[in-house]
Amino acid sequence: MPAAHRFEQLGAQAARLAEVDLKSMLQADPARAGDFAVRAGPLYASFARQGYDRAALDILFDQLAAVDGPGRLRALFAGETVNPTEARPALHTALRGDLTHETVARDAHAQAQATRSRMRGLIAALAASDVTDIVSVGIGGSDLGPRLAVDALSAPTPDRFRVHFLSNVDGAAAQRTLAGLDPARTAVLLISKSFGTQETLLNGAILRQWLGDDERLYAITANAERAASTFAIAPDRILPMWDWVGGRYSLWSAVGLPIALAIGADRFDELLAGAAEMDAHVLDAAPRDNLAAWHALTAIWNTNARGLATQAVMPYDERLKLLPNYLQQLVMESLGKSVKLDGSPVGVQTVPVWWGGVGTDSQHSFFQALHQGTQIVPVDFIGVARGDDPYRENHAALLSNLLGQAEALANGQASADPHRAYPGNRPSTMILLDSLTPRSLGALLALYEHSVYLQALVWGINPFDQFGVELGKQVANRLLPAVHGEAVADDVVTRALLAELVKLKPAK
Ligand SMILES: O=P(O)(O)OC[C@H]1O[C@](O)(CO)[C@@H](O)[C@@H]1O
Numbered sequence: 001m002p003a004a005h006r007f008e009q010l011g012a013q014a015a016r017l018a019e020v021d022l023k024s025m026l027q028a029d030p031a032r033a034g035d036f037a038v039r040a041g042p043l044y045a046s047f048a049r050q051g052y053d054r055a056a057l058d059i060l061f062d063q064l065a066a067v068d069g070p071g072r073l074r075a076l077f078a079g080e081t082v083n084p085t086e087a088r089p090a091l092h093t094a095l096r097g098d099l100t101h102e103t104v105a106r107d108a109h110a111q112a113q114a115t116r117s118r119m120r121g122l123i124a125a126l127a128a129s130d131v132t133d134i135v136s137v138g139i140g141g142s143d144l145g146p147r148l149a150v151d152a153l154s155a156p157t158p159d160r161f162r163v164h165f166l167s168n169v170d171g172a173a174a175q176r177t178l179a180g181l182d183p184a185r186t187a188v189l190l191i192s193k194s195f196g197t198q199e200t201l202l203n204g205a206i207l208r209q210w211l212g213d214d215e216r217l218y219a220i221t222a223n224a225e226r227a228a229s230t231f232a233i234a235p236d237r238i239l240p241m242w243d244w245v246g247g248r249y250s251l252w253s254a255v256g257l258p259i260a261l262a263i264g265a266d267r268f269d270e271l272l273a274g275a276a277e278m279d280a281h282v283l284d285a286a287p288r289d290n291l292a293a294w295h296a297l298t299a300i301w302n303t304n305a306r307g308l309a310t311q312a313v314m315p316y317d318e319r320l321k322l323l324p325n326y327l328q329q330l331v332m333e334s335l336g337k338s339v340k341l342d343g344s345p346v347g348v349q350t351v352p353v354w355w356g357g358v359g360t361d362s363q364h365s366f367f368q369a370l371h372q373g374t375q376i377v378p379v380d381f382i383g384v385a386r387g388d389d390p391y392r393e394n395h396a397a398l399l400s401n402l403l404g405q406a407e408a409l410a411n412g413q414a415s416a417d418p419h420r421a422y423p424g425n426r427p428s429t430m431i432l433l434d435s436l437t438p439r440s441l442g443a444l445l446a447l448y449e450h451s452v453y454l455q456a457l458v459w460g461i462n463p464f465d466q467f468g469v470e471l472g473k474q475v476a477n478r479l480l481p482a483v484h485g486e487a488v489a490d491d492v493v494t495r496a497l498l499a500e501l502v503k504l505k506p507a508k
Contacts, residue, residue, distance in 0.1 A: 001066065003066075003347075003460065004347060004348075006059075006062070006063055006066060007304050007347075007348050009059050010056075010059055010060070010063070010300070010301070010304055010305040011304070011305055013052070013055065013056040013059055013305060014051075014056075014301075014305035014306050014307075016056075017051060017052070017053060017056065020053075021424065021425040022049055022051060022410045022411070022424065022425050022427070023410065023411050023412075023424060023425070025051075025053055026048065026049075029053070029054070032048045033046070033048045035048075036048040036050070036057075036294075038289060038290070038291040038294055040277075040278060040281040040285070040291040040443070040447070041274070041277045041278060041281060041439075041440075041443050042274065042277075042433055042434045042435075042437070042439055042440035042443055043278075043291065043431060043432065043433060043434075043440065043443050043444060043447065044431075044432045045291055045294065045295070045429060045430065045431045045432070046429065046430045046432075047294050047298055047429055049406060049409075049410045049427055049428050049429070049430070050298050050301065050302075050378075050427045050428075050429065051301070051306065051425070051427050052298075052301050052305075056301070056305070057297075060297040060300065060301060061287055061288065061293070061297065063297065063300060063458050064287055064293055064296075064297060064454065064457075064458065065287070067457045067458055067460070068457075069287060069293060069454055069457060070287065072453075072457050073282060073283055073450070073453070073454075074100075074283070076089075076090060076093065076453060077093050077094075077099050077100045077105060077279070077283060078100045078102040078104065078105055079091050079094070079100070079102055079103075079104030079105040079108060079244070080104075082453075082462075082464065083246070083462060083464035083465060084341060084462065085341075085462050085465045085467075086243075086464070086465050088243055088244055088464070089104060089108075089244045090244065090245070090246055090249065090464045091104070091105060091108040091242075091244045091245065092245055092246065092249035092250070092252055092449065093105075093276075093279045094106075094108035094109040094112060094244075095108075095109075095112045095245065095252035095253050095272070096112075096252045096272035096273070096275045096276045096279065096442070096446075097109070097272075097273075097275075097276030097279050097280070099276070099279055099280060099283060108242070108244060111240070111242065112252075112253065115239055115240055115253070115254050116265075116269075118239060118254075119239065119254055119257055119260055119265065119268075120260075120265045122218070122239070122257070123257075123260055123261055123264075123265055126161070126187055126261065127160055130184070130185050131161065131185055131186065131187045131216065132161065132162060132182075132185045132186075133161065133162045133163075133164065133181050133182075133185060133186045133187075134161050134162070134163045134164065134186070134187050134188075134189060134258060134261050134262075135164045135165075135166055135177060135178075135181070135186060135187075135188045135189070135207060136163060136164065136165050136166070136189045136191060136257075136258040137166045137167075137188060137189065137190050137191065137200055137203045137204055137207055138165075138167065138189075138190070138191030138192055138197075138200055138220075138255070139167040139168075139197060139199045139200055140167075140197075140247055140248065140329060140333075141193070141246065141247025141248035141249070141250050141251075141255070141329065142191040142192050142193060142197075142200065142220075142247060142250070142255055143165060143167040143191070144248070144322070144325055144326045144329050145248070145250065145251025145255065145256070145326060145445070146165070146191075146251055146255060146256055146257075146258040146259050147165045147167075147258075147322055147325075147326075148320075148322040148323060148325070148326040149251060149256070149259040149263075149271065149438075149441060150163050150165075150258055150259055150262040150263070151319065151321070151322050152319045152320055152322070152323075152436060152441055153259070153262070153263045153267065153271070153319075153436070153437075153438055153441060154262050154263060158262070159262070159263070159264065160261075160264075161261045161262060163258045163261055163262040164177050164181070165177075165258070166203050166207070167199065167203075168199065169198060169199040169202055169203070171206075173203075174203055174206045174207070178206075178207075178210055183210055183211050183212055183213070184213075186211065186216065187216040187217075187218065188204075188207045188208070188211055188216060188217050188218065189218045189219075189220060189257055189258060190204045190207075190217070190218070190219045190220070190221070190227065190231065190233075191219075191220045191221070191255055191257075191258075192219075192220075192221050192223075193221060193222045193223070193241050193245075193247050193250065193255075194221075194222070194223055195219070195221045195222075195223035195226040195227050195230070196223070196226065198473070198476075198477075201230070204231060208231055214231075214232060214233070214234075217231065217233055217237065218233070218237045218238070218239070218257075219231065219233045219237065219238045219239070220238075220239045220240075220241060220253075220254045220255055220257060221238065221239075221240070221241055222240065222241040222242055222243055224238045224240065239254035239257065240254065241253055241254060241255065246464050247466075248329050248330050248333055248334065249330075249449060249464075251445070252271075252272055252275060256268060256271070259271065263438065267438045268438070270437070270438035270439050270442070271438035271439070271441060271442040272442060273438075273439060273442065274437070274438060274439035274440060274441065274442025274443040274446070275442035275443065275445060275446035276442075276446075277439070277442075277443055278291075278292075278442070278443040278444075278446035278447050278450070279446055279450075282446075282447075282450045291447055292447055292450035292451045292453075292454055293454060295429070295447060295448075295451040296450075296451040296452075296453075296454035296455045296458070297454075297458075298378075298429060299311070299352075299451065299455050300455060300458050302352070302378045302427065303348075303349050303350070303351075303352055304348050304349060306376070307349070308352060308375075308376055308377070308378055309349075309352050309353060309375070310352050310353040310354070310355060310375065310377050311331075311352045311353070311354050311355075311377070311378055311379075311380070312354075312355055312356045312370070312377050312378070312379045312380070313327055313354065313355075313356035313379070313380045313382065314356050314357065314358070314359050314362060314379055314380065314381050314382065314405075315356075315358055315359065315382040316358070316359035316360070316381065316382060316383045316384070316398055316399070316401065316402040317358070317382070317383070317384045317398075317436060318358060319436055320358070320382060320384075320436070321357075321358040323356075323382070324354070324355060324356035324357060326445075327354055327356075327448060328354050328355070330445075330448055330449065330452060331351060331354050331448070331452055332351055332353070332354055333466045333468075333469070334351075334452045334456065334463035334464070334466075335350055335351035335452060335455055335456060335459070335461065335463055336350070336351050336468060337350055337351075337459075337461040337462065337463075337468075338350065339461070340459070340460035340461055341460055341461065341462055346459050346460065346461060348459070350459050350461060351455075356379075356380075359381075359398070359401060359402060359405070360397075360398065360401045363401065363405065367405065370409060370426065371408065371409060371422055371426070372422065372423070376426055376427070377426070378426075378427045378428060378429070379406070379409065379426075379427075379428040379429070380428070380429050380431060381402055381405070381406050381428055381429065381430045381431065382431045382432075382433070382444070383398075383399060383402045383403075383430065383431070383432050383433070384432070384433045384434075384435060384436045384440075385399075385432060385433065385434050385435060386434065386435035388435065388436065402430075406428045406430055408422065408424075409424065409426035409427075409428055410424060410425070410426060410427070410428065411424045412424020412425065412426075431444070431447075479494065482494075482495075482498055483498070485502075
């Protein structure tokens with residue numbers, strides 16, 4: 001059946017269910033609570049509060065079968081060219097496990113292992129030195145994953161190194177990062193797959209000058225030549241990346257060095273093991289028992305059957321507050337496409353806008369709109385069963401808020417006063433972690449990676465390129481002389497704005 005018909009079938013299911021709310025679906029079929037849930041390693045996820053029923057789910061799972069989900073997952077792990085627009089495999093799974101006997105994947109895994117042993121040597125050398133602080137310079141995929149994992153997994157007081165991150169090209173970011181740091185006790189990691197990223201090159205130059213000593217400057221890159229030529233970094237201080245790892249899938253590689261420095265190499269290995277455990281689950285579990293399949297098909301349901309334009313993610317754990325930022329890149333850079341692999345239009349909506357914030361803070365900012373606004377926003381709630389802080393009553397309150405918000409959004413509450421009525425019927429997925437450990441975080445992030453891949457399969461798009469970010473960079477580069485006042489911009493609006501910037505700039 002052509003893809004367009006499959007999406008029409010989904011639309012018909014949504015139309016059939018339009019007048020049925022979650023509360024009555026659960027009343028009619030209470031077994032949903034147990035049946036619409038999947039456990040995988042340290043994670044448990046409930047989809048019982050999504051607006052599909054069993055018949056609609058059948059159609060959704062047919063979608064995955066029609067694009068050979070299981071077969072295409074095997075192709076991903078085996079190192080087939082799943083990124084055809086750049087003629088590459090995407091072997092992030094080989095960075096953390098050895099799940100295929102195919103030569104390409106095995107070679108990739110061996111290279112990753114060799115690099116991990118170099119990382120261990122480097123960490124040991126830094127631990128034996130006077131270095132107390134690490135500044136990790138990188139942006140996008142060379143920043144968001146390490147930043148999230150360091151924030152999520154670091155002890156309340158640093159074990160050995162204080163790890164800082166610098167990404168924005170705004171000089172204020174460099175100024176703030178460096179304030180209070182001692183160059184003699186700081187090591188700098190320049191992380192850039194391409195070593196051609198403006199932000200990282202400019203900030204790298206600032207850091208190199210500030211350090212005043214090349215001995216504590218390291219690079220993680222797939223372009224060792226450029227690192228050596230622009231920053232004179234010696235080969236023993238350059239760790240490799242490879243073109244078969246996408247930037248936003250790279251925290252498992254040497255890009256994760258800030259993580260290993262912050263939490264130790266053993267715990268970094270546990271993060272990889274947690275991801276590998278999820279990989280094995282996703283590869284082996286039948287579609288109906290497969291967490292990534294459920295998650296991906298839920299996204300397809302909300303986007304294509306229900307036409308919902310945004311998706312929120314709400315971690316109820318302070319340590320996961322950077323998860324929404326990380327997922328914005330993973331999901332939106334991967335799935336923000338409008339053409340299929342053959343260049344033809346997708347013809348249906350692809351990625352919604354991903355956004356979110358930490359619970360309970362977000363309840364006091366935008367939850368009003370989730371409960372009573374006109375836009376329906378599906379939510380991924382993320383909770384952690386065991387808290388690790390000593391404040392037990394706070395953790396109980398946190399969990400009751402997590403459960404309470406999801407229940408209130410789903411069930412609503414009638415009132416004679418329309419201002420005080422809660423419509424309910426607002427969908428959410430609940431993802432629970434046993435505790436926040438390297439293992440569970442690894443599993444959670446790998447789950448999202450695989451969900452993204454499966455969504456891409458259903459839409460027929462390439463989740464591994466990101467040409468959309470290039471044009472803005474090119475225009476910005478062209479405009480640099482005009483910002484310096486050395487050229488005139490071609491575009492009439494940009495020209496007017498540049499003139500205003502000159503007028504607005506206060507004289508010193
Ligand atoms: O690691 P690099 O090459 O500096 O690139 C940084 C980021 O820039 C992008 O290419 C575009 O934002 C991302 O995909 C990538 O993670």
